[in-house]
Amino acid sequence: MSTPEGFSTLTSVIISKDAQSMIDSYEKALGAEVKAVMRCPDTNKIGHACLKIGDSTLFIADETPEMNITATGTQAFYLYVENADEALTKAKKAGWTATNGPEDMFWGDRVGAIQDLHGHTWKLAQKVRDVSPEEIEEAMKKMGED
Numbered sequence: 001m002s003t004p005e006g007f008s009t010l011t012s013v014i015i016s017k018d019a020q021s022m023i024d025s026y027e028k029a030l031g032a033e034v035k036a037v038m039r040c041p042d043t044n045k046i047g048h049a050c051l052k053i054g055d056s057t058l059f060i061a062d063e064t065p066e067m068n069i070t071a072t073g074t075q076a077f078y079l080y081v082e083n084a085d086e087a088l089t090k091a092k093k094a095g096w097t098a099t100n101g102p103e104d105m106f107w108g109d110r111v112g113a114i115q116d117l118h119g120h121t122w123k124l125a126q127k128v129r130d131v132s133p134e135e136i137e138e139a140m141k142k143m144g145e146d
Contacts, residue, residue: 007057011057011059012058013059013060014058014059014061015060015062015063017063018118019045019046022117023037023046023049023060026060029094029095030053030079030087030090030091030122032058033051035050035052037050040064045061047061047062048061054079056079074120077121078125079122079123079124080125080126081124081126084124084125085102085112087124091116096114096115097114099113099115100112100113102126106131106136107139108127108128109127110128111124111126
């Protein structure tokens, strides 16, 4: 069996106490495209939602304790975007809280950190330059000296 078209071999799944509000927020802040939403007929809870963010897929579902599906805490994501500064501004306008940057990092990415409305951390990254393994190693040594 192979990976379905449009998917990568690994897809993140977030179990949420309020999947619909998470979906709405990701549409506004990240430009997520909702590909599918399946609701449980008895509870109207979201049993499965499929979102496309850039070229990546994210699944979201409401927690269902009676089926041992529970929200387990916050998650962290590293998302490559075209422009980290603009992406951070867009997310802030959607009500998310910036926690860092954006700033140029020693590994060649420009990265800003932001927390979504459900407490998950998103690192919004833009590749700005190629860095050799030697440069990365040297930068890490300098960090260890501080």
